[in-house]
Amino acid sequence: MTDWREAWPAGTAEDLVEDARSLGIRASPRMVTDYVEVGLLAPPLFRKTTQRGSDRRVFPSEQRRLFYELNCAKLRSPLARVPHRTMVPVVLYLWCLDDTVVTDTQARRALRTYAQNVGISSDPRRRTTARKVVEQFAHPLATVNQRRAAQQWIREGELTRRPNWNAVADALSTIASPWRSHGLPEIVRGIGPPNAPVTTDHVVAMWELNWQINQQLAEESVNEQVLKRAREEHRINWREYQSVRTGWESRAGTMRHIFELPDNQEQAARQHVKGFVTVLGNTLGLAKPTFDRAQARAKARLR
Template identity: 75%
Template sequence: MAGLKEEWSAGTAEDLVKDVQDLGVSIRSRTVTDYVEAGLLAPPLYRKSTQRGSDRRVFPPEQRQLFYELTRAKLRSPLPRVPHRTMIPVVLLMWCTDDTVVSDAQARRALRTYARNAGISSAGRRRTTAAKVVEQFAHPLATPRQRRAAHAWIRDGEVTRKPNWDAVADALSAVASPWRARGLPEIVRGFGPPDAPVTTDHVVAMWELDWQVTQKLAVEEVSEAVLRRAREEHRDTWRNYQTVRSDWASRAGTMASLFDLPDDQEQAARQRVNGFVTLLGDTLGLARPTFDRARTRASMRRR
């Protein structure tokens, strides 16, 4: 969001509605309330009146401008209707990178909305996602049956939102090491850049970690203090990641797309927020037991 302009001042919900009328947008005050509930805006501030009671609550200048800029962003979208949840990553990106506009309390509510909508997609997109994942890991000798099994377990996890991690990991390892089906021992393959290789078990562990974090965020189980601590760690790791991103991409082979920096602002915001959620899993102490389970899973297959 651009720097705060002098003409922006505190305003009521009705003022926010009037602001966007200049953009040709006609909305009701109820939309502002919906934004607050979703975490796109912080709750308006209480004002003590000189009379008995209080005056109407007002939004600070930063939040008033935020509402205006979010409305402009919706107008730039090619979609006829832009759900509130699709704008959440933009607000969370602002919180990740700046301390002056989005409060911790607002970010916590926005993360709740983000988590409750994680994994929601159309049947066509689920099929496309599953196919892309399987092709990234599949060995040329992987059979159609092995590929179909991996597709099915990934799609089932997205549909039910309760993935069977052991089954997903086993199915992906089967397409990566297809000779297992003939009774031969598994050869664990590393993917990505040589100095940061990942295995199918590592990838599934990352998915499981993110799933655990979103379960907690969906019920606002993570305190603001923990979110702040994770944000500071994320800022450091993100800066370090930018210094190696292009080098890793150049040496990642078929996994190079994982290190792409999206041109689209909304997709770039989503990538940054996904990175924060993963790091939050480590802050919450969920990472170590999750990766321990992944290692146990892998060792059991090789017995």
């Protein structure tokens, strides 16, 4: 973070506007309100200074500093316009690491914004994502039609945001074991590190798990105590993961990009948030039934 001033006093919305303008950013009180609504800032605090009234609400020094730093990050971005939602992972990253800057209420609202926007992309990006997934799992004998069918199910799931998990799992298992279409038994293939291979059923289960979690986050139905418990577990898991990720990357083959260290703070923030969301699924009790369903699908194909 930058060294703007040694002491950061609390400030009103008007003070924050002036802070942004000092950076050359066009700002208004509405901009500050928008930051609060999406979770980039915590709501300002009530101040009662007289018997019959109160002064304007103020943002604590940590929040004022956060607002300034987020606007500095905007200036570093190559984008001409930086949507508020793209900065949410940075706020959640701070919350995952530290208890003193981002409040739990603020994090809950930021997670709502994150969940409402995750997976939203253009059609060209959806096509690219689907093609990469298929390329990772497709056996050389998989036909063009089998590959196209798998890509279509993935794209439709992202577009509608209501994937048909059974159809996606079946299509991916078909390209991984294309002789299934001739009535021959499936050979389950795994990719990634030898000590932690990833199968098509595992991938689909992870997608389904994240979809369920984001549904709850988008509705703000997860209370703050649960979020805090998940954060503590995530911190432990994240430290353990850092100790093994380099080794996993060296043995992951076509999936090595999943374990690569981040190139910048924004990428690091996105990785942290994804890790936290996965842990939250376990805290909410969603992980086991989701993977049980995936296992049942896999067994049904082998009958």
